[in-house]
Amino acid sequence: MNPRTIPEDIIQQIRERADIVETVSAYLRLNKAGQNFKGLCPFHSEKTPSFTVSPSRQMFHCFGCGTGGDIFSFVMKIDGESFASAVRQIADRVGIQVPSVGMRQERDETGQRRETLLQLNDAATEFFETSLWNSSLGKKGMEYLHARGMQEETIRTFRLGFARPSWDALAQAMRTKGWTDADLVDAGIAIPRESQEGKQRTGVYDRFRDRIIFPISDLQGRVIGFGGRVLDDTQPKYLNSPETLLFHKSRQLYAMEKARTEATRRNALMVVEGYFDVISLHQAGIRNVVATLGTALTSSHLPLIQRFSKNLKLVFDPDSAGIRAALRTAATEMLDLFAGRGISVDVVTLPDQRDPDTVVREGGAMAFDQLVDGAETLIDFVIRHSLSQATDQSIEAQVKNLDAVLAIISRTSDSYQSLYLKQIAERLGIDEHVLRTQHRGASEKTSTPARHAHKMAGPPPSPQSGKAEEMLLQLIIQDKVSPEWLDDLQASEFVHRDYQELFTWVQAMPEDEHITSAKHFIAFGEQNPEYESLISRLALRPLECEEHDIERAVRECVSHIRARNLDDQFSERTRQMRIAEREGRPAEDMHTQLEALRQAKSAYAQQSG
Numbered sequence: 001m002n003p004r005t006i007p008e009d010i011i012q013q014i015r016e017r018a019d020i021v022e023t024v025s026a027y028l029r030l031n032k033a034g035q036n037f038k039g040l041c042p043f044h045s046e047k048t049p050s051f052t053v054s055p056s057r058q059m060f061h062c063f064g065c066g067t068g069g070d071i072f073s074f075v076m077k078i079d080g081e082s083f084a085s086a087v088r089q090i091a092d093r094v095g096i097q098v099p100s101v102g103m104r105q106e107r108d109e110t111g112q113r114r115e116t117l118l119q120l121n122d123a124a125t126e127f128f129e130t131s132l133w134n135s136s137l138g139k140k141g142m143e144y145l146h147a148r149g150m151q152e153e154t155i156r157t158f159r160l161g162f163a164r165p166s167w168d169a170l171a172q173a174m175r176t177k178g179w180t181d182a183d184l185v186d187a188g189i190a191i192p193r194e195s196q197e198g199k200q201r202t203g204v205y206d207r208f209r210d211r212i213i214f215p216i217s218d219l220q221g222r223v224i225g226f227g228g229r230v231l232d233d234t235q236p237k238y239l240n241s242p243e244t245l246l247f248h249k250s251r252q253l254y255a256m257e258k259a260r261t262e263a264t265r266r267n268a269l270m271v272v273e274g275y276f277d278v279i280s281l282h283q284a285g286i287r288n289v290v291a292t293l294g295t296a297l298t299s300s301h302l303p304l305i306q307r308f309s310k311n312l313k314l315v316f317d318p319d320s321a322g323i324r325a326a327l328r329t330a331a332t333e334m335l336d337l338f339a340g341r342g343i344s345v346d347v348v349t350l351p352d353q354r355d356p357d358t359v360v361r362e363g364g365a366m367a368f369d370q371l372v373d374g375a376e377t378l379i380d381f382v383i384r385h386s387l388s389q390a391t392d393q394s395i396e397a398q399v400k401n402l403d404a405v406l407a408i409i410s411r412t413s414d415s416y417q418s419l420y421l422k423q424i425a426e427r428l429g430i431d432e433h434v435l436r437t438q439h440r441g442a443s444e445k446t447s448t449p450a451r452h453a454h455k456m457a458g459p460p461p462s463p464q465s466g467k468a469e470e471m472l473l474q475l476i477i478q479d480k481v482s483p484e485w486l487d488d489l490q491a492s493e494f495v496h497r498d499y500q501e502l503f504t505w506v507q508a509m510p511e512d513e514h515i516t517s518a519k520h521f522i523a524f525g526e527q528n529p530e531y532e533s534l535i536s537r538l539a540l541r542p543l544e545c546e547e548h549d550i551e552r553a554v555r556e557c558v559s560h561i562r563a564r565n566l567d568d569q570f571s572e573r574t575r576q577m578r579i580a581e582r583e584g585r586p587a588e589d590m591h592t593q594l595e596a597l598r599q600a601k602s603a604y605a606q607q608s609g
């Protein structure tokens with residue numbers, strides 16, 4: 001059971017005012033399909049949409065991987081939120097106040113700690129902003145930002161700030177606001193002082209000093225960490241928050257919360273190398289842009305990326321370390337991973353000595369768009385880059401490089417393989433047949449790693465008996481059933497545990513609302529998450545019978561369930577009778593009972609066709 005720390009009537013209000021289609025649309029592209037909407041599932045990789053959202057039932061279900069539920073569980077699953085914070089997030093969006101008492105009572109301790117650190121990060125961000133805008137020390141920070149072409153509105157939008165050249169300006173300010181040293185350390189903004197040469201030292205000092213501060217936010221725009229850049233040539237040029245409860249640099253991306261809408265709309269997400277590049281491009285109106293948090297792009301970023309777009313564009317400055325890192329990664333995992341997920345990856349190469357920042361400043365958004373239009377696929381890029389390096393190297397190095405490229409090519413589909421081999425042959429002036437022979441050698445050495453089979457949350461066991469129970473519940477959840485058709489069916493008559501649970505819930509509903517609507521099941525699913533997928537599947541799956549035929553279908557299901565029950569009783573009685581006879585006990589009574597059962601059974605068998 002989820003801890004329900006928020007009053008039920010408020011949850012109900014939020015549910016009524018929020019719209020699941022609107023909420024889901026913020027994460028993925030949905031298209032109208034009959035009464036429902038369909039899109040590519042964000043929870044598993046697929047090429048044809050099986051992710052279905054129903055505006056009338058306010059539920060979603062993926063018929064590919066079985067993930068399903070209501071608006072709250074969608075937000076919980078996609079943003080990794082607790083139930084309470086998913087409710088609060090949606091409440092915020094629809095303008096409903098959730099009493100803060102619920103917040104303090106949140107039983108989930110980690111959730112509470114996260115909340116504390118988020119509040120601290122926000123306070124720290126404000127402090128950095130104030131230092132930039134209002135302090136005399138911040139003047140040089142502001143001058144630096146202006147010199148980099150940052151407009152004031154942009155500085156405010158990205159909440160850029162300044163860390164003073166002091167050992168504890170931030171720590172002191174936060175302490176006076178009631179935060180403890182432990183809070184500061186856990187948030188990653190302060191570092192504990194270490195004892196040195198026998199001198200016992202206590203307390204903490206600021207992690208970020210004399211730097212421009214880039215707050216890094218989660219998808220809801222809450223600050224989870226910071227990046228800091230020096231104003232001169234001091235090393236390290238960039239410094240990021242360490243891993244904390246909130247900040248995971250290998251999974252998160254800078255400015256994703258600002259890029260998400262545009263990435264979905266344009267169906268492309270661009271990854272650049274620096275925070276300033278992101279900001280300059282956003283300022284120029286190109287908003288589907290993010291940056292990694294000082295790490296290479298890896299498989300850990302994929303869950304976040306593929307929520308918003310299947311088309312990734314990597315923007316590289318040709319001389320940078322980024323390219324070399326990309327090549328290394330590309331060869332080992334990038335191609336494999338991206339191709340396996342159906343994500344297409346293009347590489348945008350910038351002119352010499354230019355970064356996105358200088359390109360838009362000199363030529364505007366148009367100049368940058370032109371570069372994007374000229375992007376090449378990742379594999380083209382890898383081939384071109386490896387081979388252009390090869391020409392000025394020793395023969396051995398060239399052969400080694402070629403082998404590496406061939407190994408990469410062997411991971412692509414057959415039709416691409418021959419295309420690439422042809423290109424390489426032309427580029428190197430080698431006979432294509434010679435290359436093919438070598439390619440065969442290379443591909444034998446590298447076997448493609450097996451892709452993880454996606455674990456399917458399959459349908460519950462449904463042999464014949466389960467089928468009637470399932471169909472009956474589907475009709476009930478879809479509001480098609482009149483109570484009298486059920487002929488006083490009891491939950492105890494169900495064989496399958498899951499259906500029995502659901503039917504118990506039906507019976508527990510208030511008399512006047514007895515068997516009315518899917519909304520009762522939404523609440524049930526929230527309290528029993530293990531049933532969410534089953535409920536959403538039954539709620540959104542198309543009916544197998546015609547509207548005018550529903551009463552007959554319901555009555556048939558009931559008869560079928562009863563006949564099956566009698567079958568079980570019949571077998572049980574027969575077994576008991578045999579035992580009694582073997583042990584020489586009188587079995588007269590049992591014969592009579594058995595005969596009664598036989599008759600009842602045949603009556604039901606006739607009814608259920």
Ligand SMILES: [Zn+2]
Nearest residue numbers: 041044062065
């Ligand atoms: Zn799915």
